[in-house]
Amino acid sequence: MKSNPILSTAEKKYSDSTCYSIAISLRSSYLLCVLCGLFVVSCTLLPEDFRHFIKGSDTGITRRAALVSNTPSELIFETDLSFVLGHSSNLQIGYLNSSEFSFTATGTYSIVDFNDVELSPPARSSFVVLLDQSGSYETTDVNNFRCKSLDKFFHDVTPPSEFLLGAFAKDGLLPSGPVEFYTNHFSTDAEIQVPYLFSLAKRTSGESNLLDALNQSIDKLSSETGDRNIIALVHGPDQASVISSNLLILKAMSNQVKINIIMLGKEEDSMALAKVSAGTGGLFSLCPGTNEMITTFNHLYAMLNEVTHAYRVKVKFTPATGSITPGMETVHRLAVHDTLYNYDFSPMLVYTKILN
Amino acid sequence: MRIRLLIILFFILTVPVSAQHVNVGMTFQYLILKQVGVASDEIIPQGSFNYYKVNDNRWKFFSAGQSFVIGTIVQLDYKKVYFAIEPSYELNTYDYTVKYPISPTKDEKVSFKTLYFQLEAPVYMGYQFASSTIVRYSVFAGAEPVFPYHLQTSFNGADKDPSLYSRYGVYDMRNILYNNDRLYWNSLLGIGFHFASLGKVDVRYKHRLSSPGVEYKATFNTIGIALTYFLPLNLLRKKIYYEE
Numbered sequence: 001m002k003s004n005p006i007l008s009t010a011e012k013k014y015s016d017s018t019c020y021s022i023a024i025s026l027r028s029s030y031l032l033c034v035l036c037g038l039f040v041v042s043c044t045l046l047p048e049d050f051r052h053f054i055k056g057s058d059t060g061i062t063r064r065a066a067l068v069s070n071t072p073s074e075l076i077f078e079t080d081l082s083f084v085l086g087h088s089s090n091l092q093i094g095y096l097n098s099s100e101f102s103f104t105a106t107g108t109y110s111i112v113d114f115n116d117v118e119l120s121p122p123a124r125s126s127f128v129v130l131l132d133q134s135g136s137y138e139t140t141d142v143n144n145f146r147c148k149s150l151d152k153f154f155h156d157v158t159p160p161s162e163f164l165l166g167a168f169a170k171d172g173l174l175p176s177g178p179v180e181f182y183t184n185h186f187s188t189d190a191e192i193q194v195p196y197l198f199s200l201a202k203r204t205s206g207e208s209n210l211l212d213a214l215n216q217s218i219d220k221l222s223s224e225t226g227d228r229n230i231i232a233l234v235h236g237p238d239q240a241s242v243i244s245s246n247l248l249i250l251k252a253m254s255n256q257v258k259i260n261i262i263m264l265g266k267e268e269d270s271m272a273l274a275k276v277s278a279g280t281g282g283l284f285s286l287c288p289g290t291n292e293m294i295t296t297f298n299h300l301y302a303m304l305n306e307v308t309h310a311y312r313v314k315v316k317f318t319p320a321t322g323s324i325t326p327g328m329e330t331v332h333r334l335a336v337h338d339t340l341y342n343y344d345f346s347p348m349l350v351y352t353k354i355l356n
Numbered sequence: 357m358r359i360r361l362l363i364i365l366f367f368i369l370t371v372p373v374s375a376q377h378v379n380v381g382m383t384f385q386y387l388i389l390k391q392v393g394v395a396s397d398e399i400i401p402q403g404s405f406n407y408y409k410v411n412d413n414r415w416k417f418f419s420a421g422q423s424f425v426i427g428t429i430v431q432l433d434y435k436k437v438y439f440a441i442e443p444s445y446e447l448n449t450y451d452y453t454v455k456y457p458i459s460p461t462k463d464e465k466v467s468f469k470t471l472y473f474q475l476e477a478p479v480y481m482g483y484q485f486a487s488s489t490i491v492r493y494s495v496f497a498g499a500e501p502v503f504p505y506h507l508q509t510s511f512n513g514a515d516k517d518p519s520l521y522s523r524y525g526v527y528d529m530r531n532i533l534y535n536n537d538r539l540y541w542n543s544l545l546g547i548g549f550h551f552a553s554l555g556k557v558d559v560r561y562k563h564r565l566s567s568p569g570v571e572y573k574a575t576f577n578t579i580g581i582a583l584t585y586f587l588p589l590n591l592l593r594k595k596i597y598y599e600e
Contacts, residue, residue: 054405
């Protein structure tokens with residue numbers, strides 16, 4: 001007891017028994033407070049958690065691609081590129097420099113301009129979100145991360161923005177019609193459609209009719225106000241559509257619909273998809289694996305609806321052989337190496353088309 | 357809650373006045389037949405972006421969890437009726453398996469486990485019948501306040517795949533199979549076989565009275581065996597009486 005500083009002080013100050021009793025009662029009160037505090041702290045068995053999303057890997061996304069000018073021997077194009085972290089839903093990578101960017105194709109590239117830009121969000125967006133149900137995800141998404149990723153995106157959407165979920169495949173387990181929409185109207189309630197979303201994992205088969213599905217989705221969006229977006233998660237090229245990509249792009253442009261494509265699969269299957277997204281002003285994310293897809297969806301709503309960082313890169317391309325002719329289409333492959341963390345981002349594709 | 361505790365306390369304090377015997381002893385229980393049931397076809401956890409199909413709500417031996425109980429017992433006999441309280445420590449596990457949809461032909465089974473360290477004080481009343489000089493049988497029923505003070509959660513899959521922890525959330529069953537409550541109640545039913553005043557063996561059934569979650573109602577039922585050994589206090593008292 002003598003070692004207790006409170007009691008020792010009390011003993012010195014109050015020599016008579018009454019004062020000593022007061023000191024004892026003060027000490028008891030002190031102990032009682034400590035015990036009460038411990039009780040309050042111990043009232044929680046487990047720490048409070050929050051809704052968390054699985055980790056992905058750091059990913060680069062082509063936000064926009066456009067031709068600036070061209071001559072018969074060279075062309076200049078401009079692209080906006082964003083890089084996002086796999087382990088966080090907030091942070092974007094803003095420390096890269098132009099020497100870490102390298103384009104590859106049959107020709108030579110030189111970066112003529114390299115800037116940081118902030119892309120401003122629209123006030124309101126409407127999203128049609130399409131899930132490719134064709135074939136099988138046995139090799140590309142063996143653990144069904146796609147449903148979780150889409151679910152995360154839907155939960156990120158906040159009013160007045162709204163969304164509509166649809167799935168597409170031809171001659172598969174979905175009913176006839178290019179797209180099976182969950183409902184007929186746009187919504188902001190992410191919870192209600194969760195069982196439908198995850199049930200789609202049990203209904204994959206058939207062929208991809210992506211372009212027809214996009215065509216029907218443009219019709220759905222045509223009556224919506226605000227920014228109009230289609231987000232398509234696909235894992236292969238179109239196989240069975242009636243409409244051509246050129247017609248579809250024209251229709252999307254005339255209806256002011258951006259087609260954003262997240263491609264979970266191989267680079268060689270992505271050329272036509274990059275064309276559709278670039279042609280409509282949408283973003284394109286090439287995801288060789290599920291980790292990139294997870295990261296893309298983790299940041300997707302922020303990229304489409306919040307102020308986000310991007311690198312605006314202007315590039316001069318000189319083809320190795322031949323000349324640049326009207327109507328020529330080129331897909332430029334971009335590799336980015338993060339020297340700070342010695343990390344290679346997954347390849348990005350930038351599509352350009354020479355005007356007729 | 358407070359009123360219930362007061363009633364039980366009053367009941368315990370007033371009974372010894374007219375009790376014929378006061379038996380004090382130790383009890384060991386092993387409860388291995390369990391059922392965990394969620395009243396839904398699916399579970400959408402609030403802590404992640406997962407989705408589970410409810411797979412199996414059946415009774416199971418061992419695989420739905422186990423409970424080990426060690427405790428003391430105070431039993432008051434009055435004619436054919438007895439009252440008992442068993443302040444005990446319980447190590448209580450539950451195991452609940454759900455399915456995550458992967459493909460048209462494949463689901464992944466995920467088993468969520470909860471481990472409770474808890475204190476409890478079952479209070480029950482029994483009625484003895486078919487008694488002879490040596491053996492008696494009884495039925496008993498009561499209530500059991502349970503005070504969990506430590507909770508651990510984990511999960512695993514059928515193939516023990518380590519990547520499972522990156523895909524599912526350890527807290528996915530929070531407020532479904534468990535919560536942060538420091539007290540919950542069980543009801544208790546049992547059949548006992550008493551051997552003189554030395555001990556008893558009983559088979560008991562416990563049913564959790566409240567669901568940990570509101571959105572998804574979960575039920576917990578447990579059946580097991582209890583072995584109770586009474587200290588020979590009554591025999592000792594009789595011996596002293598005869599010596600006098």
